[in-house]
Amino acid sequence: MFEVRSLHSGYGNIPILKGLDLTIADTEFVSIYGHNGMGKTTLLRALIGLLPVNSGKHRFPRPRYHQGSGIYSRKTWHRLCSAGQGDHAGALGA
Structure with missing residues (x-):
């Protein structure tokens, strides 16, 4: 929650x-x-x-991390959290 x-x-x-x-x-x-x-x-x-x-x-x-490149992967989570700092084009990635 x-x-x-x-x-x-x-x-x-x-x-x-x-x-x-x-x-x-x-x-x-x-x-x-x-x-x-x-x-x-x-x-x-x-x-x-x-x-x-x-x-x-x-x-x-805390977010639940999953293996792979889905929206809840560790890599994607860090990209989303840093979207307000610098170039964030493609922050949601594939």
């Missing part, structure tokens, strides 16, 4: 996420959508550590 509780994050003195709560069960698929400037990228950056979290907490299970 993936959980976010009372997450607060933003850029400098500008708060973007204010008390976000989110729970996603292991069997659920979720998409994040909204208009420009609604906090989608801020949420993802805060969750993977590219932005500081001012308060709140999040918890998610």
